[in-house]
Amino acid sequence: xxxxxxxxxxxxxNLFHPLPIPPSADxxxxxxxxxxxxxxxxxxxxxxxxxxxxxxxCVNRLFTDGPNQCPYAGCSRTLRRKGFRSAFFGDLAVxxxxxxxxxxxxxxxxxxxxxxxxRDWDNYLQMVEDxxxxxxxxxxxxxxxxxxxxxxxxxEHKGEIERNRRAGREREEQAxxxxxxxxxxxxxxxxxxxxEVEEERRERAASKEAELDGIAAAPDGRGGVQLKRRGQxxxxxEAAAAATAEVGRLxxxxxxxxxKPRGAEGPYDPFGxxxxxxxxxxxxxxxxxxxxxxxxxxxxxxxxxxSFEEWTARAMYEAFAGLGVFVEDEKEAGIGLSSREIAxxxxxxxAVGDKMELD
Amino acid sequence: MxxxxxxxxxxxxxRLWSFSPSQLGAMREKANLLARASISERxxxxxxxxxxxxxxxxxxxPDADGTSTLPEFLTPSEEALLVTFYTSELLRAGDHAxxxxxxxxxxxxxxxxxxITNSIMTYPPQEMLIVALFFGCxxxxxxxxxxxxxKNFGRESPEEVxxxxxxxxQGIRFAFDVKHPFRALRGAVMDLRRIGDxxxxxIDSAERRAREILRFSPLITDAYFHYTPSQIxxxxxxxxxxxxxxxxxxxxxxxxxxxxxxxxxxxxxxxxPSASSLPDSDIATIIGPVIRDKVLGTVxxxxxxxxxxxxxxxxxxxxxxxxxxxxQPIRKKLNKCRDPDRWNLVELQRSRREQVLNKSGGGSDDxxxxxxxxxxSKDDDVFGGDxxxxxxxxxxxxxPFGGAL
Numbered sequence: 209x210x211x212x213x214x215x216x217x218x219x220x221x222n223l224f225h226p227l228p229i230p231p232s233a234d235x236x237x238x239x240x241x242x243x244x245x246x247x248x249x250x251x252x253x254x255x256x257x258x259x260x261x262x263x264x265x266c267v268n269r270l271f272t273d274g275p276n277q278c279p280y281a282g283c284s285r286t287l288r289r290k291g292f293r294s295a296f297f298g299d300l301a302v303x304x305x306x307x308x309x310x311x312x313x314x315x316x317x318x319x320x321x322x323x324x325x326x327r328d329w330d331n332y333l334q335m336v337e338d339x340x341x342x343x344x345x346x347x348x349x350x351x352x353x354x355x356x357x358x359x360x361x362x363x364e365h366k367g368e369i370e371r372n373r374r375a376g377r378e379r380e381e382q383a384x385x386x387x388x389x390x391x392x393x394x395x396x397x398x399x400x401x402x403x404e405v406e407e408e409r410r411e412r413a414a415s416k417e418a419e420l421d422g423i424a425a426a427p428d429g430r431g432g433v434q435l436k437r438r439g440q441x442x443x444x445x446e447a448a449a450a451a452t453a454e455v456g457r458l459x460x461x462x463x464x465x466x467x468k469p470r471g472a473e474g475p476y477d478p479f480g481x482x483x484x485x486x487x488x489x490x491x492x493x494x495x496x497x498x499x500x501x502x503x504x505x506x507x508x509x510x511x512x513x514x515s516f517e518e519w520t521a522r523a524m525y526e527a528f529a530g531l532g533v534f535v536e537d538e539k540e541a542g543i544g545l546s547s548r549e550i551a552x553x554x555x556x557x558x559a560v561g562d563k564m565e566l567d
Numbered sequence: 568m569x570x571x572x573x574x575x576x577x578x579x580x581x582r583l584w585s586f587s588p589s590q591l592g593a594m595r596e597k598a599n600l601l602a603r604a605s606i607s608e609r610x611x612x613x614x615x616x617x618x619x620x621x622x623x624x625x626x627x628x629p630d631a632d633g634t635s636t637l638p639e640f641l642t643p644s645e646e647a648l649l650v651t652f653y654t655s656e657l658l659r660a661g662d663h664a665x666x667x668x669x670x671x672x673x674x675x676x677x678x679x680x681x682x683i684t685n686s687i688m689t690y691p692p693q694e695m696l697i698v699a700l701f702f703g704c705x706x707x708x709x710x711x712x713x714x715x716x717x718k719n720f721g722r723e724s725p726e727e728v729x730x731x732x733x734x735x736x737q738g739i740r741f742a743f744d745v746k747h748p749f750r751a752l753r754g755a756v757m758d759l760r761r762i763g764d765x766x767x768x769x770i771d772s773a774e775r776r777a778r779e780i781l782r783f784s785p786l787i788t789d790a791y792f793h794y795t796p797s798q799i800x801x802x803x804x805x806x807x808x809x810x811x812x813x814x815x816x817x818x819x820x821x822x823x824x825x826x827x828x829x830x831x832x833x834x835x836x837x838x839x840p841s842a843s844s845l846p847d848s849d850i851a852t853i854i855g856p857v858i859r860d861k862v863l864g865t866v867x868x869x870x871x872x873x874x875x876x877x878x879x880x881x882x883x884x885x886x887x888x889x890x891x892x893x894x895q896p897i898r899k900k901l902n903k904c905r906d907p908d909r910w911n912l913v914e915l916q917r918s919r920r921e922q923v924l925n926k927s928g929g930g931s932d933d934x935x936x937x938x939x940x941x942x943x944s945k946d947d948d949v950f951g952g953d954x955x956x957x958x959x960x961x962x963x964x965x966x967p968f969g970g971a972l
Contacts, residue, residue: 482577483570487853488819489754494761497753498771520757526746527754528819530575530795532858534865536587 237263239279253292256307258285259300267292305344312340315362317372488528495520569853575795579742584680586792592643594683599643602686606906607637638903641688645897649692650682652894654787655884657696664719666704668782669747674703675786676745681738683792689906690734697722698731706743730912745791748781748800755800755815762818769808776807783881784873794869798862802869806877812866820859822850 235244237252239262244250251264260280270276271289278285297303316336323329342354362369503509504516575581586594641649654675661671678699682692697720704711713725722728736743756774759765780803785791790799805812824847852858883889909915 482574484574485570487569488571489758495757496760497757498767500753520754523750523754523757525571525574525754526748526751527758527797527800529571529751529797530581531797531801531819531862532569532572532853533575533581533795534861535581535585535793535795539585539587539590 237261237266239263239266240269251294254295254300254303255285255287255291256293256304257287257291258283259304261295261300308343309340312336312343312358314373315358315369317369317376319372319376486525486528488531489524491521491524495524497523575746578746579740579744580746580791581795583740583742584792585795588789588793591683591789591792595643595647598682598684598686599641599646599688602688602906603640606640606688606904609906609908610637639900640904641686641897641900645900646682646687648893649687649897649901650679651787652884653687653692653696654678655881656693657700658783658786658881659885660696660720661700664700664716666700667707667709668749668778670700670703670707670709672747672749672782672786673706673745674699676791677703677706677735677739679786679789679791680742681735685738688901688904689909690731691905691910691912694727694731694912695735697728698735701728702732702735706745726913726916730916734912734915746796748785748796748803749778751797751800752777752781752804755804758818759811759815762814765811765814770811773804773808773811777803779878780806780873783878784876787876787880787884788872790869790872793872794865798865798869799873801862801866802873805866805870806873813863816859816862816866820854820856820862822854823856824851 235250235252236242237250238260242250242263242265247263247265252261253264253267254261255278258278258280260278260283262279266279267289270279271287271292275286275288277283278287295303297306316332316339318332320329323332339354339357342350343358346354500516500519503514657675657678658671661674666674674696678696681690681695681699701711701713701716704716713728717723717725717728752774756770759770760767777800781800784803784806785794785799790802794802801812801816804815
């Protein structure tokens, strides 16, 4: 039996939750080269300062007497006993990224409701993501810069961050409370349903009792049969009522609470305000074209549902669309100016090139 | 503002591809200048190797004495003449393949649009016109097999057409919908027939002639850039039968300001149901006499432009005499001054692909197409490239946790 290392102290135990990574027999501590074969209970810890792995024994050996340098060659970070923990992810790059993201999220903890438009919110998210990316993957200079930005932001917006955090916690609390209430209500409903079933059973038993009494009291068997039938009817009606009551009590969970209705925006217009009513021409009877009329009786066109009205409307639209669009004026002076204004502007502009679309 | 005009202003044809004559001229000049600059740079940077390998060498006999001297470049007007010539070639090729009018017209519009921001010295027009026809087919909803298509035009492999396809799309700024005046002509004929007092034979013959004009004249001129389809249609109709076109315009813009006393004498209240609820001043801007005169003037200008290239000029463009006298000298000049790197589209596509594959630091793509915002290098900027992915790959390589023990 190998000499057992000192059992880890109680406070340390609290710090380290069990490794989710399945241990394999040839795990080796890179610092003391102990392998799992020799120490069945070997645990690997990391310190988020530099993410170098070492076993629990090494940590205890090196850092019980206070802060010390990381034993990895070339790593000059000073580590403390307190900072060590076991990694959650097997891939330490992922572990580090998660840590960074947690840290950034704690600082940039705004929610969507804080923003006026969805675009602002997206821009904010983009900004945060860029910062995070620099922190995680950036090379030395970029990372340092991002780090500085983060620290400065944290310092400048301390109050806000704290408020947001508190608001977030409150929201969570509320959600939890609501869930609790829902759960309670569901339990109550279940209890009530049980009680009802119980009552029904008792009633049915009582009515049976009464029936039996009736049969016993009746002079011949006929009344008894009748009674029995009535009881069945009663029971069927009861069952139906219970069923409807059960349906009425169903509740759908997870529905979003309705926000305030959209007032000012009005109904959604799929055409973005484009008006389709003709203003220069008139549709309706009397529009026909000899080249097209012959298709009106063509099986191939009619059967497929070809709409001649649609075609007529389109042809008429194309005949008159853009008749009042004067490309030369509008491209040089802009839409919506009268001809006089255009004339004055045109005389004012000597060179035309600056208004060009393509440059 | 008339609803039809508002709808037309939403189209890409108006937003991206309508210009005033001076703007168009400036753009062509700019494309020409940029092409000159980039081609002379390329010719100077690698004079020896390109004259040995590129297909230009056979035409470059005068270069033998001194490769450092630059060839004479085409002027913008010569370029425009060549583009017009190749547009007529394109229409001829479309006739040869028995394509629909819309397809030919779309292809011609694509072709002319492409050579506004790209110089004809940069990309080969004989190739691009086939590409434009192929893509025009697709844009108009007919989908030929590429193998049959290339066989039809005597090409050997589909790659020759496909190589230029994306290039063309970039050049036309991905505006695939071209508005044509053909269906508009049908609408105008229907409206004329409804008036009632015009003989139908007159309308029919005018329509035939106008359609013939529409199939050639606006496509080979700059009409599509300066006028809207309905104006082009009216101009063609006016060339066929001036009386009919003017009648149609008069009928459309019939609004007169009502006299304060007469009240009931307004003729339009029943004619335009949607406009009847508007105040008079608004109606006047839609169908009033002022705008009528302006439309008449515009149609007249468009008519002048179309009358320079009537359908009878097809023979002019395809005749050997014209070719020898006007075009051959320019083509000879073109053979000397074309872009050595971009003339062969298949090679160009392959080299671009290779460049993408072994792109190391990014930004190795040179100036892109000779002119215009649609060059491939700009495209990379627009879509942000894959900088982030590249960053990740780099980050994975140098260990973030320091070296190994």
